Amino acid sequence: MAVLFRGECRRCLSSVKFQKGEAxxxxxxxxxxxxxxxxxxxxxxxxxxxxxxxxxxxxxxxxxxxxxxxxxxxxxxxxxxxxxxxxxxxxxxxxxxxxxxxQDPEQTAMQQRAKANVRAAAFYQEQKTKRYTPSAQQRAEQAARLREEASRKVKEEREKLQAQRPPKPRVGPNPVAPPAAEAPVFFCPRCGQKVDPEDQYCLHCGGRLTGPGTEHGKEGEKEQKSRAIHGGI
Structure with a gap:
């Protein structure tokens, strides 16, 4: 809406007549x-x-x-x-x-200045956004740098942990264990059969057994061996 403001047209009194078409x-x-x-x-x-x-x-x-x-x-x-x-x-x-x-020229001028400031701020923000927005190539290069830095940090951390671990003990050859001593074998002095050293009587012939390591036990063992030898011959 356009309006004729005071002062923009000729001032006159209400009794003055005008030419054709004037306002x-x-x-x-x-x-x-x-x-x-x-x-x-x-x-x-x-x-x-x-x-x-x-x-x-x-x-x-x-x-x-x-x-x-x-x-x-x-x-x-x-x-x-x-x-x-x-x-x-x-x-x-x-x-x-x-x-x-x-009809207020001062207020109109203030509104125009405010609109101009808004347009200038919008233009500045647009230029700032274009200036600081990276391109696709720049984003790819930045991602590659970040990956390289991350891998380097992981490698350094792994080396640091390995340096902090205690050294493993040296493992030598297995020592050869001496052969176990064979338990003595006891035989019945009467029938020559193998008997338990804790038994007092022979389970085969019922004869009385002497204590372990006695002469009768040894004699029984010798007798059994001799029987085996003669039997083989």
Missing amino acids: VVTEQAFFWRRHRLFGKKQAEPDMTVPLSSVVACRESFLNKEKLLLLSLRTGEQLRFCSENFSALWFAMQGALRLLKAQ
């Missing part, structure tokens, strides 16, 4: 010519609309001509206008606070 802003009212809006062939008198009755206004185009369109508060302010103007004005509804905000 200006004063402290009290807007002025324009009716036949400029509707293409009237005959000139018609200028009209005055109090500024207090204007809700909103904007510039538009009709038949490729730039027009100033108003939206008024109530129908009572239209007693000096025709029905065509009434329909045109009430078609353009707005708010008076928007008109006041647009």
Whole structure:
């Protein structure tokens, strides 16, 4: 919505008449010519609309001509206008606070500066993102460096652990154990059969046995051996 601000057009009193097609802003009212809006062939008198009755206004185009369109508060302010103007004005509804905000050049300049700052910040952030975003080749090189560094650290840690381990004891050849001493064998002195040294009687012939290592035991052993020799012959 474009608005004619105070000071941008010629200042004048409400009693001054204007040439065909002119539109200006004063402290009290807007002025324009009716036949400029509707293409009237005959000139018609200028009209005055109090500024207090204007809700909103904007510039538009009709038949490729730039027009100033108003939206008024109530129908009572239209007693000096025709029905065509009434329909045109009430078609353009707005708010008076928007008109006041647009009539403040300082506030408009502040808004423009704020928008420019936002655009500049967005542009700076975009350039910063492009500058610090690595390419595919850079990401691949960085990944290769990280893998190489990780493998080097693992190797160093393994070597460190191996250095801290105690040395293993030297294992020599197995010593040869001496042959176990054979237990003495006892025989019955009567029948010559092998008997247990703990027994007191022979299980084969029932004869009384002497103690282990006695002459009778040895004699029994000798007798058995001699029998074996003679039997083999």
